[in-house]
Amino acid sequence: MPEWLNALPKAELHLHLEGSLEPELLFALAERNQIALPWADVETLRAAYAFNNLQEFLDLYYAGANVLRTEQDFYDLTWAYLQRCKAQNVIHVEPFFDPQTHTDRGIPFEVVLRGIQQALRDGEQQLGISHGLILSFLRHLPEEEAFKTLEQAMPFRDAFIGVGLDSSEKGFPPRLFERVFAKARSEGLHAVAHAGEEGPPEYIWEALDLLKIKRIDHGVRAIEDERLMQRIIDEQIPLTVCPLSNIKLCVFEHMGQHNILEMLERGVKVTVNSDDPAYFGGYVGENFAALHEHLGMTEAQAKRLAQNSLDARLA
Numbered sequence: 001m002p003e004w005l006n007a008l009p010k011a012e013l014h015l016h017l018e019g020s021l022e023p024e025l026l027f028a029l030a031e032r033n034q035i036a037l038p039w040a041d042v043e044t045l046r047a048a049y050a051f052n053n054l055q056e057f058l059d060l061y062y063a064g065a066n067v068l069r070t071e072q073d074f075y076d077l078t079w080a081y082l083q084r085c086k087a088q089n090v091i092h093v094e095p096f097f098d099p100q101t102h103t104d105r106g107i108p109f110e111v112v113l114r115g116i117q118q119a120l121r122d123g124e125q126q127l128g129i130s131h132g133l134i135l136s137f138l139r140h141l142p143e144e145e146a147f148k149t150l151e152q153a154m155p156f157r158d159a160f161i162g163v164g165l166d167s168s169e170k171g172f173p174p175r176l177f178e179r180v181f182a183k184a185r186s187e188g189l190h191a192v193a194h195a196g197e198e199g200p201p202e203y204i205w206e207a208l209d210l211l212k213i214k215r216i217d218h219g220v221r222a223i224e225d226e227r228l229m230q231r232i233i234d235e236q237i238p239l240t241v242c243p244l245s246n247i248k249l250c251v252f253e254h255m256g257q258h259n260i261l262e263m264l265e266r267g268v269k270v271t272v273n274s275d276d277p278a279y280f281g282g283y284v285g286e287n288f289a290a291l292h293e294h295l296g297m298t299e300a301q302a303k304r305l306a307q308n309s310l311d312a313r314l315a
């Protein structure tokens with residue numbers, strides 16, 4: 001990666017902590033927790049990182065998360081991510097975690113949260129990286145389950161800046177979660193949601209109008225709807241775009257076809273993020289490098305993208 005890219009101060013606003021679980025750490029945690037894995041070794045697992053769509057990735061991502069059991073495991077996961085951030089001049093992070101992925105396996109909510117929180121605090125003190133944590137609801141599960149998760153989170157209200165919506169997008173429109181988002185907002189939490197990754201522009205409208213989100217996660221399909229484009233430009237609603245993710249999950253065929261710079265030039269407040277870096281081939285730095293290499297991103301454009309990420313912070 002060019003040094004000028006690495007040196008740019010950046011924020012990461014779209015990162016699933018469970019998606020930063022590198023195969024080496026996954027195997028180490030499996031050994032520590034005495035869990036048998038279906039993959040022979042790290043290389044075999046890495047070779048399985050070939051996906052045709054979001055669902056194929058999610059199946060592996062949830063299987064991988066099964067090795068996370070103890071507070072220490074969640075600490076180690078988060079700490080490893082923050083060290084990568086430090087190396088790439090990411091000075092602020094607003095990561096997601098998926099409580100239901102863990103509580104549904106019998107891991108107590110507070111075990112997950114304490115490990116993540118302690119690492120984030122150490123990151124602030126030892127690495128100088130500020131943060132705001134976002135609790136994400138799994139949209140393939142019923143809204144009732146999201147309500148239960150929000151209830152579990154409320155004793156720890158101050159640990160979060162907001163709620164998000166992730167997992168399988170197609171067939172699970174934002175409108176299904178209108179009430180739980182209203183409840184979260186009434187508690188003073190910000191709202192964000194994945195929309196327009198695989199799903200249609202209609203899902204982005206719903207996320208804006210019904211969930212009243214402050215940022216759109218992905219949102220690359222907004223470009224198919226001119227009226228929607230005008231709205232997100234006029235209102236300067238940030239998009240947390242994840243270029244390497246979009247290629248790995250076949251949202252675009254090649255990086256050369258990605259629309260992030262076209263959006264930037266049209267005045268959309270786009271930012272660069274890694275989504276699930278352990279699975280998609282890189283962290284924020286590698287995402288910036290890919291735009292430079294394949295789309296001819298200039299230094300001026302990189303600076304605007306980095307500044308957008310700092311401007312779009314919720315914490």
Ligand code: ADE
Nearest residue numbers: 016166167168194275276
């Ligand atoms: N969970 C983790 N990564 C995701 C993505 N890219 N889209 C939806 N849900 C996710």
Ligand code: ZN
Nearest residue numbers: 016166194275
């Ligand atoms: Zn995501």
